[in-house]
Amino acid sequence: MAFLNLPLEIRLEIYSHLFGDVVAQVDGGRQDTGKESRAPSILPLPEKQLHQRQRSAQLLRTCKAILAEARPTLYQHTIFRINFQAFAGRLPVQMTGGHPSYALIRHLEWSISCDLLKKYEPMDVMISESDMHHLQSLQLTCQVENWRGSFCGEWCDREKFVRGRQQVIDFAKLLRSKMDSLAKPATLVEDVKYLSRGRVVLRLFRGKRIVKCDVSEQLSETIV
Template sequence: MASPRLFDLPLEIRLEIYRLVFGRGKAVIQATSEDDSCALLPQLAKFGNHSPRSSQLLRVNKTILLEARPVLYANTVFHVINQAFAGKLPTRISDGHPCASHIKHLIWQLDCDMLKHFYHEDLQLDLAGVGHWSSLEIRCRAETWRNSFLGEWCDREAFIRGRAQMVEYAQVFYHAMSSRKGGGRITFVEDRSQLGRGRIILRLNSGRVGSAQQQSLDELLIIATP
């Protein structure tokens, strides 16, 4: 009896095969210094490294490309790194990056000297797409926050303002992700181990808290849970 060909199998089995072939990975994306798109995933961003996973399977034919590409991207953590003097929180998800519609896991990182003020009314987010994300981590390091826990009141005041606007910003994504039907629990936490280093890390995860997080719960402040 001849072995079944790939397209003789049900779609559910083909998708599982794609998941096994690709596994899980991470892609580091460096935003260009001249980019001013105000997007979480800028179109002009460059891949700083490539996952060791092979994507050659996507080149077999168009059908496999359409079926397997969402599986590859959905099991990839996209880590976007931004460096700027006066940094700002993005107002849009993307301005045309080809991976944007397939994202499930995103880390957005900003390293700056100072953080510009965030205005909620400037947001132009596709929250329907955000509702399908599985995890989001927002990292922000500002030089003006670095001495906020060393007695400098001006630094501490800047840190408090920056933290407040970051929490407000992350709450928008939190509500979009937690409103997903059948999506399970969304946990919104702040990594307190970075306080005093000029850095804030906010994590949003669907489902239960992972084992790595569970081990460090003493360092996490639960800001909101459904």
């Protein structure tokens, strides 16, 4: 095949232009049913429904050589946006329940919408340094229904918001410690413009660039 006669660097450049940056929407379904209720993960197994913007990936079906060569580029240029729902939501305890291509992924965005957030227990988290070392960015979003309007609601609602937000921050700090490295230290920021909507948004990333994130310096805070 003439295409495979091109230098590898040229072929990789072609793959990056062909696939481009895209967001893949992953419907994680209900977190409080099935396997997710026992050990919730950030990236669910591949049987979960996947919706993504239209783009051509037919080149991967050409032959096994191109599949093996181009698939990493496809995954590395994709931001996986995973959405869960639950009544009593939990912060994830593992990165994935066994997704075969997880090691190729560079950008993840995990979110949950629930009526209440269960207490976070650090000892339950099974995420290791090896689960985090290949990631370049990770976003955590918690939208809890009882938090909406909490700044002008009952005092107990505001207390729930403060406690829940601190739980998510503590969890993100734990992930940062596993994502961190001397070569590429990780930064943790909170997008505070969503706080008034009862939404906690935290972003972990390496380097100076946050991929596909609209973070204003005036509306974000770096968490030490």
